[in-house]
Amino acid sequence: MRPLTVDSLNPALIKVEYAVRGELAIKAEEYRVRLEQGDANLPFDKIINSNIGNPQQRNLDQPPITFLRQIAALMEYPALAQLAPNAFPKDVVARAKELSDEIGSIGAYSHSQGVPLIRNSVAKYIQERDGYPANPNHIFLTAGASAGVTLFINLLIAPPTSGILIPIPQYPLYTATLAQHNGVGLPYHLDETQGWSTSPSSVEAAVEKAHKDGIVPKALVIINPGNPTGGVLDESTQESLVRICEKHSLVLLADEVYQTNIHKPDTHKFRSFKKIVRQLQSPVPLVSFHSISKGVIGECGRRGGYFECTNISDDVLAMIYKMVSVGLCPPVQGQVAVDTMLRPPKEGDESYPLWKKETDTIHEALRSRLKTMAERLNSLPGMSCVDSPGAMYLFPRIYLSQKAQEAAHAAGKKPDAFYALQLLDETGICVIPGSGFGQNEGEWHYRLTCLCPGVDEYVGKLEAFHRRFVEKYGTDSAA
Amino acid sequence: MRPLTVDSLNPALIKVEYAVRGELAIKAEEYRVRLEQGDANLPFDKIINSNIGNPQQRNLDQPPITFLRQIAALMEYPALAQLAPNAFPKDVVARAKELSDEIGSIGAYSHSQGVPLIRNSVAKYIQERDGYPANPNHIFLTAGASAGVTLFINLLIAPPTSGILIPIPQYPLYTATLAQHNGVGLPYHLDETQGWSTSPSSVEAAVEKAHKDGIVPKALVIINPGNPTGGVLDESTQESLVRICEKHSLVLLADEVYQTNIHKPDTHKFRSFKKIVRQLQSPVPLVSFHSISKGVIGECGRRGGYFECTNISDDVLAMIYKMVSVGLCPPVQGQVAVDTMLRPPKEGDESYPLWKKETDTIHEALRSRLKTMAERLNSLPGMSCVDSPGAMYLFPRIYLSQKAQEAAHAAGKKPDAFYALQLLDETGICVIPGSGFGQNEGEWHYRLTCLCPGVDEYVGKLEAFHRRFVEKYGTDSAA
Numbered sequence: 029m030r031p032l033t034v035d036s037l038n039p040a041l042i043k044v045e046y047a048v049r050g051e052l053a054i055k056a057e058e059y060r061v062r063l064e065q066g067d068a069n070l071p072f073d074k075i076i077n078s079n080i081g082n083p084q085q086r087n088l089d090q091p092p093i094t095f096l097r098q099i100a101a102l103m104e105y106p107a108l109a110q111l112a113p114n115a116f117p118k119d120v121v122a123r124a125k126e127l128s129d130e131i132g133s134i135g136a137y138s139h140s141q142g143v144p145l146i147r148n149s150v151a152k153y154i155q156e157r158d159g160y161p162a163n164p165n166h167i168f169l170t171a172g173a174s175a176g177v178t179l180f181i182n183l184l185i186a187p188p189t190s191g192i193l194i195p196i197p198q199y200p201l202y203t204a205t206l207a208q209h210n211g212v213g214l215p216y217h218l219d220e221t222q223g224w225s226t227s228p229s230s231v232e233a234a235v236e237k238a239h240k241d242g243i244v245p246k247a248l249v250i251i252n253p254g255n256p257t258g259g260v261l262d263e264s265t266q267e268s269l270v271r272i273c274e275k276h277s278l279v280l281l282a283d284e285v286y287q288t289n290i291h292k293p294d295t296h297k298f299r300s301f302k303k304i305v306r307q308l309q310s311p312v313p314l315v316s317f318h319s320i321s322k323g324v325i326g327e328c329g330r331r332g333g334y335f336e337c338t339n340i341s342d343d344v345l346a347m348i349y350k351m352v353s354v355g356l357c358p359p360v361q362g363q364v365a366v367d368t369m370l371r372p373p374k375e376g377d378e379s380y381p382l383w384k385k386e387t388d389t390i391h392e393a394l395r396s397r398l399k400t401m402a403e404r405l406n407s408l409p410g411m412s413c414v415d416s417p418g419a420m421y422l423f424p425r426i427y428l429s430q431k432a433q434e435a436a437h438a439a440g441k442k443p444d445a446f447y448a449l450q451l452l453d454e455t456g457i458c459v460i461p462g463s464g465f466g467q468n469e470g471e472w473h474y475r476l477t478c479l480c481p482g483v484d485e486y487v488g489k490l491e492a493f494h495r496r497f498v499e500k501y502g503t504d505s506a507a
Numbered sequence: 508m509r510p511l512t513v514d515s516l517n518p519a520l521i522k523v524e525y526a527v528r529g530e531l532a533i534k535a536e537e538y539r540v541r542l543e544q545g546d547a548n549l550p551f552d553k554i555i556n557s558n559i560g561n562p563q564q565r566n567l568d569q570p571p572i573t574f575l576r577q578i579a580a581l582m583e584y585p586a587l588a589q590l591a592p593n594a595f596p597k598d599v600v601a602r603a604k605e606l607s608d609e610i611g612s613i614g615a616y617s618h619s620q621g622v623p624l625i626r627n628s629v630a631k632y633i634q635e636r637d638g639y640p641a642n643p644n645h646i647f648l649t650a651g652a653s654a655g656v657t658l659f660i661n662l663l664i665a666p667p668t669s670g671i672l673i674p675i676p677q678y679p680l681y682t683a684t685l686a687q688h689n690g691v692g693l694p695y696h697l698d699e700t701q702g703w704s705t706s707p708s709s710v711e712a713a714v715e716k717a718h719k720d721g722i723v724p725k726a727l728v729i730i731n732p733g734n735p736t737g738g739v740l741d742e743s744t745q746e747s748l749v750r751i752c753e754k755h756s757l758v759l760l761a762d763e764v765y766q767t768n769i770h771k772p773d774t775h776k777f778r779s780f781k782k783i784v785r786q787l788q789s790p791v792p793l794v795s796f797h798s799i800s801k802g803v804i805g806e807c808g809r810r811g812g813y814f815e816c817t818n819i820s821d822d823v824l825a826m827i828y829k830m831v832s833v834g835l836c837p838p839v840q841g842q843v844a845v846d847t848m849l850r851p852p853k854e855g856d857e858s859y860p861l862w863k864k865e866t867d868t869i870h871e872a873l874r875s876r877l878k879t880m881a882e883r884l885n886s887l888p889g890m891s892c893v894d895s896p897g898a899m900y901l902f903p904r905i906y907l908s909q910k911a912q913e914a915a916h917a918a919g920k921k922p923d924a925f926y927a928l929q930l931l932d933e934t935g936i937c938v939i940p941g942s943g944f945g946q947n948e949g950e951w952h953y954r955l956t957c958l959c960p961g962v963d964e965y966v967g968k969l970e971a972f973h974r975r976f977v978e979k980y981g982t983d984s985a986a
Contacts, residue, residue: 030756032792034822036725038665038688041830049619049832057618084612092614094584101584105576112591133563135571135806139536140528171650171810174834182687186517204833208661209517246515277509313511327614329839331650331810343513351520353528354683355653359838360808 043207046200047464052448053079056458072456076486078476079458081255081420083326083390088479090326090393093386095379096368099124103134103364117378123371127364134360140353142169142334143360146367150334153370158303162336168348169366171331171358173285173319178205179351180281180315180335184246185211191243193234193278195226197423197465197473199255214238214245217468220425223414224257226250228268235276247279248272253286253298256423256465256475258398258416260296266304273312280305280312285319285333286419291395296417302338314338320365322420324390332362394420397478404487408494410503420479423462426472426494427504435501444472447497454496455489522686525679526943531927532558535937551935555965557955558937560734560899562805562869567958569805569872572865574858575847578603582613582843596857602850606843613839619832621648621813622839625846629813632849637782641815647827648845650810650837652764652798657684658830659760659794659814663725664690670722672713672757674705676902676944676952678734693717693724696947699904702893703736705729707747714755726758727751732765732777735902735944735954737877737895739775745783752791759784759791764798764812765898770874775896781817793817799844801899803869811841873899876957883966887973889982899958902941905951905973906983914980923951926976933975934968 034042060075074087083090098116102108102124109121116124130145131138141147147164154162170176181192181202191212194202198215206213216234218224231248238245250269252261261269273280282301290298305314319333337345372387373379402415405424413424428436428443436446444461451474452458462473480486513521539554553566562569577595581587581603588600595603609624610617620626626643633641649655660671660681670691673681677694685692695713697703710727717724729748731740740748752759761780769777784793798812816824851866852858881894884903892903907915907922915925923940930953931937941952959965 029753029790031790032758032819032823034820034826036665037662037823037826041662041826044829044833046829046833049835050829053832080616082616084615086611086615089612092612097584097614101580101587104583105573105580108580108587108591108594111594112587115587115590132565133568133571133808135576135808136563136565137559137561137807171838172835178834183516183520186515201833208830208833274508279511311508311510328616329612329614329836331836331838340511341513344511344516347513347516347520350523350525350529351687353532354523354525354680354687355657356528356651357808357810359650359810359841361840362838 040208040210044204045207045464046204047460048080048200050464051445052452052458052460053077055449056452059452059456070456071454074456076457076480078480079460081322081477081479082328083479084328089481090390090479091386092327093325093383095120095373095383096325096327096365099127099368100361100364103127103361119373119377119379123368127367131360131364134364136360138357138360138363140355140357141349142167142358143363146363149367149371150336154300154302154336158300158306160303160306162302166337166340166345168335168337168352169358169363170333170335171362172321172328173283173317173333173335174201175331175358176315176317176333176335177201177281177283179348180247180279181205181211182209183348183351184279185209186246189243190246191238192246192281193231193248195249195251195254197256197462197467198249199251199283200464202249203466212243214243215466218254218257218259220414224254224259224416224423226259226261226265226269228265228272231269231272235272245276245278247281249281249283250301251283252301253289253418255283255286255419256421257414258419258421258423260290260298260418263299263304266299266301267308270301270304270308270310270312274310278312280314282314282316284316285322287318288323289394289419290417291398292417298418302336305338311339313340315340320362320369323369324387324394325365325369327365330362330365331359332365334366393481394478397480397483398422400483401478401487404491408491410498411494420477421475422478423465423473423475426474428472429502429504432497432501444474447472448474450497451490451493455493457486457489519687519689523683524686524943525683526939527559527679529943530924531931531937531939532556534928535931538931538935549935550933553935555936555959557959558939560801560956560958561807562958563807568960569869569958570865571806572804572862574599574852574862575804575806575844578606578847579840579843582606582840598852598856598858602847606846610839610843613843615839617836617839617842619834619836620828621646621837622842625842628846628850629815633779633781633815637779637785639782639785641781645816645819645824647814647816647831648837648842649812649814650841651800651807652762652796652812652814653680654810654837655794655796655812655814656680656760656762658827659726659758660684660690661688662827662830663758664688665725668722669725670717671725671760672710672727674728674730674733676735676941676946677728678730678762679943681728682945691722693722694945697733697736697738699893703733703738703895703902705738705740705744705748707744707751710748710751714751724755724757726760728760728762729780730762731780732768732897734762734765734898735900736893737898737900737902739769739777739897742778742783745778745780746787749780749783749787749789749791753789757791759793761793761795763795764801766797767802768873768898769896770877771896777897781815784817790818792819794819799841799848802848803866803873804844804848806844809841809844810838811844813845872960873957876959876962877901879962880957880966883970887970889977890973899956900954901957902944902952902954905953907951908981908983911976911980923953926951927953929976930969930972934972936965936968
């Protein structure tokens with residue numbers, strides 16, 4: 029028989045690239061295993077995974093929110109309410125009972141769209157956030173935001189050639205999923221010189237280019253707050269983007285998973301696209317995605333999230349329901365965590381003081397780390413770094429010299445990957461090269477998270493490495 | 508702007524059908540809501556969801572395995588080991604500690620392929636089951652078996668026309684996913700007169716037909732024990748099927764999620780295809796799927812499972828890794844449950860007696876219910892029912908009269924859907940018509956689970972309904 033070869037597989041999948049878990053992350057995992065096995069020949073004693081927004085990962089160790097975990101434990105083993113009556117605050121016991129009464133066993137499949145009571149919680153959260161009503165029947169709970177995004181790209185991409193407008197730089201889930209489903213990514217470039225702002229005219233230009241190239245643009249992806257940039261949109265830009273969707277009959281896919289990660293609340297506010305669309309009384313079909321993986325919850329491993337559909341007809345909703353039903357249901361503990369995230373304890377509840385302290389501490393840690401990191405990276409020779417007001421990443425630009433670029437070329441690597449690989453080899457810090465997200469031709473960046481505690485030691489290592497690199501290769505004259 | 512319409516969506520998705528959560532299940536959910544809201548006008552007081560293998564669902568109420576839930580609760584909230592030291596057996600505390608030491612927080616993303624320690628547990632289980640080694644690097648943990656199956660269909664279907672051999676009747680995940688990815692289902696028919704056995708010659712015939720039709724057959728799906736049939740393959744059939752895969756260069760996709768659901772162990776044994784392939788020293792590329800959703804664990808809502816790749820090259824494994832990495836990781840609590848399922852307590856462990864009692868009770872309940880149900884349904888006029896040795900379903904044949912078929916036609920329904928809808932309307936029991944799984948032309952069946960407790964009352968309702976139906980419409984002369 030013929031063996032199974034890569035050549036015989038679906039060629040669309042060969043084009044898929046996902047840098048966040050690509051070459052750098054794979055090499056970091058190999059180093060982690062070597063360290064675990066006692067290898068003493070590496071120039072570092074731990075791996076710092078700054079490649080991915082994974083707050084609770086080892087060596088980052090953001091603590092989970094106790095309220096969430098207590099409810100989850102009671103859902104797993106309801107007898108604990110009797111076996112350990114003093115281990116749980118009263119409001120936790122009450123919430124777990126309310127959820128159990130509705131859900132029954134968390135070991136059972138739920139409704140494919142998500143537990144109805146939890147969809148009600150999501151609708152109430154949205155209504156309070158925006159001041160406009162939300163319909164629980166237009167909300168779908170998911171296994172993280174990625175599952176929802178993948179579903180919509182699969183749904184919207186129709187032959188022969190349709191495309192979706194994506195920001196550059198972008199979170200590579202979008203390009204990966206577009207490649208998987210034979211869709212075309214239609215890039216519009218964010219403006220680093222203006223704090224990674226989104227220019228409506230660059231979106232318009234991308235639409236026009238698509239039409240010229242014979243590609244039907246189906247949707248506009250906006251990531252707000254931005255990933256990898258941390259940019260936060262202002263209201264008038266949001267309004268212009270909605271108008272562009274109206275004009276060109278685009279579905280607006282709003283990736284709003286960092287909506288609670290706002291680090292400069294005096295100058296930057298998160299506004300949902302749901303609110304903007306309603307304010308404008310716009311007919312634009314909107315899908316907005318949220319997740320339990322980010323914010324201050326950081327429960328990535330649990331896989332939970334939701335999307336809300338606005339201005340989407342019942343027959344399209346029925347198609348979406350049919351597709352999610354094939355996957356049976358999102359993980360029920362992920363659904364429970366969505367409820368817990370959006371219905372936190374209130375003042376006066378027994379859990380409130382601890383919940384307040386835990387969430388305030390994490391917000392402040394993210395804020396202050398981002399600020400320190402941006403300042404210190406920005407002051408390095410051959411590097412500039414936008415001080416991001418949102419999300420949990422920085423995307424510094426590195427000005428690589430001709431000599432560095434030639435060395436990279438000789439090593440068979442893109443220049444920013446060449447830089448990031450050396451950073452990993454020398455410090456154990458894993459970042460992702462900008463080429464994994466997209467960037468302007470001839471520019472180089474990397475993305476790193478602000479999740480690492482001990483920011484002094486961490487940034488110290490980044491600085492020392494960068495200075496060594498610049499010493500060895502020089503810097504670009506543009507820097 | 509143009510509104511978003513179904514016509515503008517990916518046409519492949521319009522063809523997707525998934526009866527297990529289709530018309531019948533949607534109507535059952537509407538009835539459930541009406542009952543919950545106090546509607547007293549329905550002729551039943553509860554919904555029995557026999558449409559889906561969901562053991563822990565309300566009104567079915569198969570209890571979870573305590574050992575699994577205790578470990579899960581400790582992973583959620585490790586402080587419980589101190590807060591409630593008497594609530595957990597010693598072996599549970601030790602296992603949770605071992606897993607926590609390896610995993611860290613269950614709120615963090617894990618390795619995309621699954622936690623290495625848990626993949627080791629899977630490999631040891633497979634090795635003990637089969638007597639042949641298993642490589643943890645060839646094992647991928649998943650969000651249930653469905654996620655793995657979907658991945659492989661996406662991977663194997665390449666343009667212009669490739670197909671996958673599927674049994675008829677089949678679990679409709681296969682046809683749904685094939686439709687989604689523009690693949691062609693190549694049906695081979697199981698033989699109801701021989702206890703739903705698989706005839707290698709019918710598979711050969713399906714391969715030949717595919718070649719004649721210009722379709723490249725890429726893989727052979729075998730569901731063993733069968734769904735919806737409950738059939739269990741004998742060893743010589745398994746060997747013949749492996750030889751067919753060799754001859755025609757087919758990947759063997761072995762859906763083995765019911766491997767521990769064997770109800771007649773004296774006459775029917777489960778043998779993994781991994782063991783058969785190794786015994787034959789066959790080069791056939793094999794992917795075998797397992798799940799925490801079935802067996803006696805029944806933790807569907809948690810979403811956990813794995814697949815093992817055999818005779819699959821490193822570059823294809825790398826492609827698979829890349830694809831799963833885009834989805835980040837399977838739910839970590841699902842991964843933990845895979846470990847708990849495959850490493851149960853041993854004799855002498857504090858948890859063992861309870862675990863043994865719980866699992867024995869569930870095995871016996873499934874066995875005795877299937878037997879009773881098959882006997883009683885088989886003795887009805889106009890119905891015949893194979894007494895399935897495996898899985899958790901029966902797939903009785905109903906002999907519908909010309910009059911019934913005409914009434915169905917007038918109502919715009921397939922005859923078996925017409926029957927199942929009336930069953931639901933009159934009794935609150937939700938089953939799935941055979942047309943959702945595929946059946947021979949002009950034959951009619953339905954699938955129901957053996958998960959409902961109170962088998963006397965349950966079967967009593969099925970019998971009474973069937974007798975009323977036959978009284979009204981008569982029965983087919985072939986019955």
